[in-house]
Ligand SMILES: Nc1ncnc2c1ncn2[C@@H]1O[C@H](COP(=O)(O)OP(=O)(O)OP(=O)(O)O)[C@@H](O)[C@H]1O
């Protein structure tokens with residue numbers, strides 16, 4: 001019970017902080033629009049179907065970017081402000097502390113998702129016809145939560161490695177590619193596919209598209225949720241060891 | 256058999272080295288021995304001061320006690336619990352406050368900051384509200400609690416820090432330079448708050464650079480220098496170190512390094528420290544009582560502009576200077 005409260009309050013307060021950073025919000029909304037625009041031009045020759053494909057792809061891209069780059073940045077900020085030490089010094093299990101932080105980040109991604117879809121609608125006239133609204137409304141939160149859980153795994157490693165925030169930025173673009181946000185997975189060489197399958201955003205992306213065009217989204221939603229849960233489990237299992245090592249090597253603070 | 260009262264904090268031969276690497280091309284690993292075998296005990300309800308110059312190892316010692324750093328060797332117990340093996344249990348029972356700008360969520364209000372930490376420390380939901388109210392009252396932030404911390408002054412932040420540190424009513428509180436950068440009036444108020452913690456029966460470990468602060472607050476003081484404790488005792492004990500000394504204050508203007516060195520090595524001089532005051536450098540020369548050094552010193556200062564000269568009784572500050580200086 002108290003764990004649920006901690007998750008909820010942590011999420012609310014970190015969401016509050018993230019949405020109060022005007023720089024972050026503007027960047028989070030405007031940045032994906034550029035990519036969306038490029039995507040719309042690329043797909044303009046195709047069917048209206050292809051445009052919807054691009055529009056949804058660009059919108060999930062925004063959620064991923066918000067999380068992958070922000071997870072590292074936020075951890076670095078916590079370290080910089082000395083709050084990371086306070087979080088570690090608290091008796092609460094560190095997973096319960098960190099998970100809501102990255103979930104808040106992926107939730108912020110909703111803004112960029114909405115902005116991208118609206119941009120496509122207003123500027124490029126892409127109609128957002130959703131075949132299965134209910135499944136769509138399930139697929140979106142599941143994707144957001146799974147991406148947040150993926151961010152959690154990243155954040156946990158950032159606690160131990162002071163320079164790991166760079167890794168978050170490094171992961172931003174490859175994941176765009178191999179999770180099929182803009183390019184169908186079938187275009188990649190065979191060895192890439194197993195990697196894509198291990199990434200929750202791949203399934204989240206598929207689920208959202210399937211729900212939109214009227215396919216069977218449920219299995220994809222299930223895969224996405226399952227992988228998210230697996231990331232969380234791995235994070236929870238390794239966090240104790242990583243924290244111990246961070247305390248031994250004095251990487252929790254800057255000095 | 257009467258039970259032996261157990262120390263609340265027990266530190267045994269605690270050591271901590273840091274490994275850092277320097278150099279861009281040829282990376283070399285450098286070891287810094289920040290704490291080299293520190294031992295002390297703090298009894299229940301005691302206000303214990305850890306005093307020392309920059310880099311002495313005060314923060315490192317505290318961070319090992321509050322479970323943020325793992326000691327390289329040695330042991331530390333808080334309320335009988337080992338800080339490495341029982342870190343979670345230790346964390347529940349201690350509060351930690353450090354000085355400076357950091358350690359708060361700037362984009363949140365004071366109220367939200369406190370709510371968050373109340374949750375992290377599992378303060379029961381029903382107790383949170385009255386507890387936060389009472390603390391805001393205690394640290395004088397009532398009425399400003401809904402404003403974002405980014406607009407707070409140094410003093411307000413520091414008071415919020417203290418409220419955050421004792422939110423879960425811990426029996427043991429660690430305060431690392433809690434008055435640093437706070438104006439004199441604010442610092443005095445903070446000291447009153449710290450004294451009230453001890454009155455409420457909490458065991459407090461306080462670090463500071465300010466001798467008078469330690470003197471006015473602490474029951475016992477340990478002076479730490481270069482990672483080692485060089486003296487320990489009540490403020491009165493420490494003063495007795497310099498009881499047989501006398502201090503000559505000499506105001507000089509533009510004194511040369513060599514002259515200071517010459518004075519330092521003069522016969523009868525126990526230690527010298529220099530305080531910068533506006534244009535002047537005030538030499539504080541300690542020597543054994545009864546030695547009339549003033550004339551000798553003035554003779555050695557020929558060629559240097561000298562202002563006011565006065566001899567006085569040593570203070571705790573002088574004891575500190577003597578300790579840190581001789582250990583150098
Ligand atoms: N994370 C770190 N990595 C490497 N060296 C460190 C680290 N933290 C502290 N040190 C070094 O260890 C020594 C002791 O530092 P510490 O912060 O404990 O001193 P302090 O007594 O708190 O000083 P101050 O009064 O300046 O706060 C210093 O030489 C410092 O440079």
Ligand SMILES: [Mg+2]
Nearest residue numbers: 313314315431
């Ligand atoms: Mg310090």
